[in-house]
Amino acid sequence: MSATPDLLYSDVEDDLRATVRDVLTDRCPASAVLARCESDEPYDLGLWRTLAAGSGLAGLLVPEKLGGAGASAREAAVVLEELGGAVAPVPFLGSAVLATTALLGCDPQDKRVARLLEDLASGASVGTLAVPLTYGPGVSFPQTVRADADGVLTGTVTSVADAAVADVLLIPATGPEGPGLYALASDTPGVRVAPAVPLDLTRPIADVTLDGARAHRLAGSGPAALEGALLAGAGLLASEQVGVAQWCLDETVRYLGERRQFGRVVGSFQALKHRLADVWLEVVSARAAARAAADALATGSPDAPVAVAVAQAYCSTAAVHAAEECVQLHAGIGMTWEHPAHLHLKRAKSSELALGTPGHHRTRLATLVDLPAAG
């Protein structure tokens, strides 16, 4: 184990949180998210422009010299807590985390890589990393797309988060030079992006089909760039899950503090109080785990793979539990479409699968911390 991680929030991080929260309170209330779920435009790209360019979130992880904020995973984690709490339908995870960290794992000295990063950072384009959302750190390099010597891609990638609004797709493919990341614009001939019906209404997925689409292999790309992006994505998703769980807890406490049955405030019933105390303990524990992962990613700690696996294994389950308790303790109203609890339940349950299930991360830990399987 390396140095003790800094598990607190810095003043800068607190300020960033306040900024994001102000925008979301104003622009992304639950009613708006719900209404958008029933529209043809599941993403709120107006909100994304405000956050991306106005608040500089799109380039949080991009170095300042490439037009970004030069911040670290710690700050991105704080943003994800807020976005998770609001189940905000914006492509932060795909563009500002997965695509950005994948590019940073290539050669940022390379002009193409640098320009892609600049465009993502400015919000001029939206990107995503074309892997199934369920891929987590430690999976083998995907074999579903082949590249020829000219960078022409053929194959399919299913269930890609944020692909439906991405201008730029980063596609892991295997070509004559071996596995690498290939970039193309989503309107390139031969590219088809077909939205799927997602369980999580607020993070759409799409299937990407490449039928002789011309792409550019990125300098310095390879399995390590992909693995780095998946590790960062998994570690930061834990903070989003903390945000989801915290919202579920807060909303349930608020509701039970108001609702009366049997002449009493429902929140005064001891069995419910104890269950909420347990949820609270899981949320504060998840927060510590997510902070440790973000700090390890931010400092490039050698402990990062362990910290990320711990955070994902814990926070996925904590978020699902908090969301399930939120629905149950809201009872009837929690089962309705008009109450936003279901959006958080769907996000929590889908996120349990995203970037590696808790079981996947526990299996990773077995190797990382030397607790080998039987036989």
Added chain:
Amino acid sequence: MSATPDLLYSDVEDDLRATVRDVLTDRCPASAVLARCESDEPYDLGLWRTLAAGSGLAGLLVPEKLGGAGASAREAAVVLEELGGAVAPVPFLGSAVLATTALLGCDPQDKRVARLLEDLASGASVGTLAVPLTYGPGVSFPQTVRADADGVLTGTVTSVADAAVADVLLIPATGPEGPGLYALASDTPGVRVAPAVPLDLTRPIADVTLDGARAHRLAGSGPAALEGALLAGAGLLASEQVGVAQWCLDETVRYLGERRQFGRVVGSFQALKHRLADVWLEVVSARAAARAAADALATGSPDAPVAVAVAQAYCSTAAVHAAEECVQLHAGIGMTWEHPAHLHLKRAKSSELALGTPGHHRTRLATLVDLPAAG
């Protein structure tokens, strides 16, 4: 799945329960069990004589023509529920279940087998099956004892339940004729029975060392006789676990119905009520599972291996949970030596290991019901 099992208690079974309960209420209160734990005689052989000969429990599973009651696993299960509730320190499991069913799996036409069964049935002798108490159905035949052509045994069997008071040991050993069961008197030269310090004070275990001890190979014995005894033992242990769990529930409900804190009966606090409701549901569920196993054993149903594995996997855990909640909800007094809760906790936890852990039985089920493991 075969015919629907009869999950109720017959009138005969209810009468048997009443008889056993009367004796135990009279002769085996918790205070007496506790006092005996601190004595040099952990078994209550006086009580055993009363139950074995007086109430005919020792020969419950023995056919009438061999001096037994000719009853079935259903009746033995009812007895075990009562013995479990009282954590009665008597060798029913070792003698009347394991040794008896092992002998019944040999050739009961054989005179030696028949005489052994008669002696066990009459209570004239106490027997046990010399396998580690942790062996469950489906384990491979033990290889720790070898027999020569004359039936002379050499080897060790550790952690044998009820060995310390057994007059007759049935020892699985491998001789020139292959694996089989060998019977010997425990005072045979070359036999050493060394009591171990058990976690469960009310079911002592002992290590049996055989150093050239002369035994008799039983006619018709083989791995099937051992497997049959372990299957019956595991299935019936589930009913003992139901008895342990039911005692824990009843005693906790009783105590919380009397104890006052904060000016209220503690049993009126909703969080505790809900936990007890959950324990209750587990106890009634465990009872259904244990009845199904007993009925399947009694009727020789082909579904018995499944019913036993289900019952053991469920009842072990239910008993441990009930005992743990019993200690916790008794709080301080439940942590003391003077309160019997700890005897039930120790019985429950040891029984979780006995005759196969819940995990062992789940693994058996994977094969029995075609839910194969990964890879």
Added chain:
Amino acid sequence: MTTKTTATTGRGGLDAEEVRRRVRAFLAEHDPATTDRAAFLRARFDAGLAWVHFPEGLGGLGAPRALQSVVDAELTAAGAPDNDPRRIGIGLGMAAPTILRFGTEEQKARFLRPLWTGEEVWCQLFSEPGAGSDLAGLRTRAVRDGDAWTVDGQKVWTSNAHNARWAILIARTDPDVPKHRGITYFVCDMTAPGVEVRPLRQITGEAEFNEVFLTDVRIPDAHRLGDEGDGWRVAQTTLMNERVAIGGGAVPREGGMIGVAATTWRERPELRTPGLHDRLLRLWVDSEVARLTAERVRQQLAVGAPGPEGSGLKLAFARLNQAVSGLEVELLGEEGLRYHGWEMTRPETVDFFGHDAGYRYLRAKGNSIEGGTSEILRNIVAERVLGLPSEPRIDKDVAWKDLPR
């Protein structure tokens, strides 16, 4: 299911033989192959073969309930149409026993026949947005106005309201007495002016239920069931029958949610992991034990010795449906990210096991809420089965209007 000691001979010497004879005589006069369905059902009712344990003249023969299975078997064998009991379950399971017990002769004569034939569908107007677990706290007001009552309020979680001709309704008629004592029970005409039904969409995207808004709805006093102020006691009959209905279905091994997950496990080896294997086996064991527990309850009922275990069945199945469907989503991995579709539909009957894993996961969340939350059921077990004391209650002796809101 085999019965052990149930009496099968009823009043007037009605036994299985006699009932069978009557069914055959009925069939001889009404050939299912040539008789119009509605006419057949009406005739069956009039012949006392609808529910044999009901009185003569009301669709029954005053015979033991167990003989109904004889009737059903004969009619099914003859290819007779049934009354589509799933579609009219609220009428059959809740309204009918209540009308039978508390209705006037006129009410029984008017309502039971078309209820049973399915020509008039019934729904239930009990729950309100502010009165869920605390049903007796309901606010819907009924004010006497001559020979009729004027009803205003809002009800919720009403299945089939949009198809229903009649509703059973409870409303507050006296706010000046404690809450349980100021309620009256009515039959409400769903086609009356002022009844507005709106679909209530739920987290699955479907709208199984409705909200019902009642604005100056006139109900004749002749449609009151039971005495004024006695509605809570009348409603207990209705609710008791609801719980029996929910917990009562027989389930074969792997017959519930676990069967779906087990099939997926068997058919798709590529999804298996050691950790999921252990969880699946645990839930398989729990499901099999719940099935045996339900079977044991049925055996107890069959010998006329019902145990308290029934109260726990709904708790157990809710937990299992939720845990198993949650595991199934996880097992499916990438496929678990998807949903069959979010278009709002209005299914006629409830489906716990249909569509895809995501649907099952979401729908199962309701299993611990509808028909009594798991929290209320745990209270019931603790107090009525275990005999633990109830909590301090402050709402039992105060006039409803003075309760804190």
Added chain:
Amino acid sequence: MTTKTTATTGRGGLDAEEVRRRVRAFLAEHDPATTDRAAFLRARFDAGLAWVHFPEGLGGLGAPRALQSVVDAELTAAGAPDNDPRRIGIGLGMAAPTILRFGTEEQKARFLRPLWTGEEVWCQLFSEPGAGSDLAGLRTRAVRDGDAWTVDGQKVWTSNAHNARWAILIARTDPDVPKHRGITYFVCDMTAPGVEVRPLRQITGEAEFNEVFLTDVRIPDAHRLGDEGDGWRVAQTTLMNERVAIGGGAVPREGGMIGVAATTWRERPELRTPGLHDRLLRLWVDSEVARLTAERVRQQLAVGAPGPEGSGLKLAFARLNQAVSGLEVELLGEEGLRYHGWEMTRPETVDFFGHDAGYRYLRAKGNSIEGGTSEILRNIVAERVLGLPSEPRIDKDVAWKDLPR
């Protein structure tokens, strides 16, 4: 642990440099190698180096608490004896802060020095058989008799009573007022006539604790701590310090119960099964997360911004100790059937991790009871952290003597 913004300069310009200078000056005069242990400790107290945040003259320098680590590091480096803090934890952690805050000058002067040096061991007489979670319901009576009090009652769960010279004691002095207001706080001489200590054997077979029977025990009024009737408030200071002490230890990765199980797993491959693997990994994750949560609490304290998370730590560690030790017994299989021995011993200090898996399993059961049950802690979290309303209380405004028993 790094501190971020903690003030490290105290009154009188005391900073780390100055404190270090004083320690070195002290060591120059009192060579640990040649000074008698008791004499060394007394001199250290008199030099204000015992607990630097205490006032001058009472073992301290009026310096910031954080500077104590500077003192301890210097003394440890010099090979100085310590006061064996684990053995006298109740005196240091509970009695001392209470005496400091509520004691008279005479009491402070009399008690603190031998308390700190360990020459006088302290114990705590709070819990009673009928007053556990509801400590304020205690029955031990103290009746005024001139300059003294006469105490009768029974206390329980008293560590170290058989070694103790003094006890902190709460007793009821006025049964005619509500329970929290009729309690007074005393220092009790454990060598006084009428004090009888009996070992209390627990489920592990050991007797870590005692029962203490008080029969006509005389306590001079000069040994009252705080005002008559104010004992509940005084006791809050004591209990607050107990909770901090229990939750406060730093734990390295695998430093707790999980480390024992992980070592067994690594060293004994023959015990491994797939199902246990998944459970071990889950508990490993939970243990690591609990460790991080505790670390986060310490970092909050270090920057002077304590969060509410501290309330949850004890809950988490109790659950983990129980789950991990339970798993360990199961993992060990046949070995788990055995115990190291049932002879009654009276250990001086608590050992959660010692002996064998069975001992750890049994001892861990106490973790959710001692020092506040997990049920009480959940109430505290729900009410003080989440702000949920308390339940209806009937015992707050009634005279203690009129409460239902």
